Amino acid sequence: MSYHHLALAAKDMAGIHAFYEGIMGFELVKVEIAPVMGGGWGKHFFYRMDGDDSKFIAFWELNDTPGQDEYAYDLNEAAKTPQGTNHYSFSVDSPQDLENWRKKWNAAGLDVLEIDHNWCHSVYTRDPNGNMIEYCLTTGSFTEDDRKRALAALDEQEMNASPPPAKMKQWLASEYQG
Structure with missing residues (x-):
């Protein structure tokens, strides 16, 4: 089983469109416009991923909804969790794709x-x-020891850290040479 779509509210639909279609290459294929539960109305934009008519990322442009001036569109800001905790990941097939x-x-x-x-x-x-x-590119396989470690972690109350990343690098756009 896979998911059909992930739906998120959009702070700036023009910016979202420029990013997800212009940079990510996802194609805007459908909009649903309707009243929103609780009041107001919305445009629900669907972007097809990888040319697959069963996998989408979708965004809501909300209008006249109660409290919309107070909305937080960053998932971590809204949940009051550390940056990067809530995120979404797409797969690639090769190191070159990454x-x-x-x-x-x-x-x-x-x-x-x-x-x-x-x-x-x-x-x-x-x-x-x-x-x-x-x-993300999966580069390893999973062993029974990996599963045992994951199951044990369900009950742990103190940090028992995983090995550190093999590589971590920040690539700043201002330093990009093309």
């Missing part, structure tokens, strides 16, 4: 964080709502 996304984001003026987590390798940036997004 490098291509890093370069594309830097060329678009976005800072990028790269982390080799020892079992997956990731690049991260932020969207116009301030949310962290990730492209």
Whole structure:
């Protein structure tokens, strides 16, 4: 089973569109416009990912909704959690794909964080709502020992840290050479 779509509110729909279609390459294919529960109305924009008509990321442009001046669009700001805790991740198929996304984001003026987590390798940036997004390549496999460690961690009350990342690098857009 996979998901159909992730839906998020948009602070600036024009900025969201420029980012998700212009930079990410997701195609805007549908909008639903309707009243919103609790009052007001919204436009629900659906962006098709990878040309697949069963996988979307969607954004709400909310209008005339109660309290909309107080909305927090960054998931971590809204939840009052540390930056990067709540984020969304898309998969890539190769190390070259990961490098291509890093370069594309830097060329678009976005800072990028790269982390080799020892079992997956990731690049991260932020969207116009301030949310962290990730492209991730699984580079390892999972063993029964990995499962046992994960199950044991469910009951642990003190930090028993995982090995540190094999690599961590900040790629600043201001230093990007193309």
